[in-house]
Amino acid sequence: MLDADFFHRWMTAAAALVSREADHLTDLDAAIGDADHGSNMLRGFAAVTAALGKEPPQTPGAVLMLAGRQLISTVGGASGPLYGTLLRRTGKALGDAPAVAPEQLAEALGVGVAAVAQLGGAQAGDKTMLDALLPAAEALGTSFGSAREAAEAGALATVPMQARKGRASYLGERSIGHQDPGATSSALLIAALAETGAADGSGA
Amino acid sequence: MSDGKQVGIVLVSHSGPVAESVAELAKGLAAGGATAPVAAAGGTPAGGLGTSAELIAEAARSVDGGAGVALLVDLGSAVLTVKSMLAEGDELPDGSRLVDAPFVEGAVAAVVTASAGGDIAAVEAAASEAYEYRKL
Numbered sequence: 001m002l003d004a005d006f007f008h009r010w011m012t013a014a015a016a017l018v019s020r021e022a023d024h025l026t027d028l029d030a031a032i033g034d035a036d037h038g039s040n041m042l043r044g045f046a047a048v049t050a051a052l053g054k055e056p057p058q059t060p061g062a063v064l065m066l067a068g069r070q071l072i073s074t075v076g077g078a079s080g081p082l083y084g085t086l087l088r089r090t091g092k093a094l095g096d097a098p099a100v101a102p103e104q105l106a107e108a109l110g111v112g113v114a115a116v117a118q119l120g121g122a123q124a125g126d127k128t129m130l131d132a133l134l135p136a137a138e139a140l141g142t143s144f145g146s147a148r149e150a151a152e153a154g155a156l157a158t159v160p161m162q163a164r165k166g167r168a169s170y171l172g173e174r175s176i177g178h179q180d181p182g183a184t185s186s187a188l189l190i191a192a193l194a195e196t197g198a199a200d201g202s203g204a
Numbered sequence: 205m206s207d208g209k210q211v212g213i214v215l216v217s218h219s220g221p222v223a224e225s226v227a228e229l230a231k232g233l234a235a236g237g238a239t240a241p242v243a244a245a246g247g248t249p250a251g252g253l254g255t256s257a258e259l260i261a262e263a264a265r266s267v268d269g270g271a272g273v274a275l276l277v278d279l280g281s282a283v284l285t286v287k288s289m290l291a292e293g294d295e296l297p298d299g300s301r302l303v304d305a306p307f308v309e310g311a312v313a314a315v316v317t318a319s320a321g322g323d324i325a326a327v328e329a330a331a332s333e334a335y336e337y338r339k340l
Contacts, residue, residue, distance in 0.1 A: 072289070076254030
């Protein structure tokens with residue numbers, strides 16, 4: 001079972017990955033966006049770890065809802081409300097159980113991903129976060145490791161796609177040939193989950 | 205009319221100067237005298253480009269007189285931030301709504317209508333109608 005502390009460690013691991021990859025995210029965003037994805041995510045996840053450290057929530061759902069709220073209020077770009085909605089809706093779907101099974105997390109993440117799709121009006125193949133998150137949520141039913149692989153493959157698969165949402169869509173065909181920054185950071189979030197699961201042996 | 209209370213208008217832009225200027229323009233075109241309350245929420249608190257949920261919440265509270273708050277938005281994160289704040293339920297005053305309208309023309313229509321005492325539905329309709337105005 002995954003308790004609040006597990007979810008706290010997941011968010012901490014995500015913050016560390018975002019921090020390590022911030023320059024890469026910004027470089028990807030410079031090619032087809034406005035070159036602020038790395039710094040925006042860095043600011044957002046720094047706020048998440050600070051808020052979680054100040055008053056650690058007692059349930060998995062509460063950890064994700066607090067993290068989501070922080071992202072919406074601090075990121076400053078479209079990824080704020082999108083990631084905020086992802087974490088908040090996933091957290092809400094987990095309810096107030098003190099610990100949840102990996103299968104419950106898989107189901108809740110599916111709810112969160114659907115909320116992201118609804119908020120942004122995007123679907124699979126539009127070259128967005130969803131291209132990493134949809135396969136990851138699907139594979140999470142199997143294991144954390146498969147979810148990580150699915151998310152990373154999904155992010156890579158955005159390279160030949162033409163963007164149909166967000167600022168990159170204004171580029172039309174010129175968006176082809178670049179990996180989507182949002183799908184890339186989504187894969188980091190799922191990689192952080194797999195790392196956290198592997199560290200305490202709950203990922204199988 | 206809603207017993208003398210006026211609808212508040214919040215203009216949310218990716219840029220602080222854009223939000224401020226459109227607010228000035230809309231108030232200026234709403235004819236002489238007092239207008240309905242209008243607040244700008246543009247850019248980040250540090251003055252950069254982007255959207256701030258805090259600035260939006262603060263702006264909405266500042267114009268809320270109990271008759272509803274109409275939020276007009278421009279691009280990307282402005283749209284998504286307001287939508288996600290409305291979905292949360294407690295970050296914006298009761299009666300707040302996102303109005304689907306062109307930013308500049310919609311803001312003028314909304315401020316004129318709210319200043320004349322129109323209720324939130326009338327303000328929303330006037331702002332959305334601005335989409336009908338073709339330039340060619």
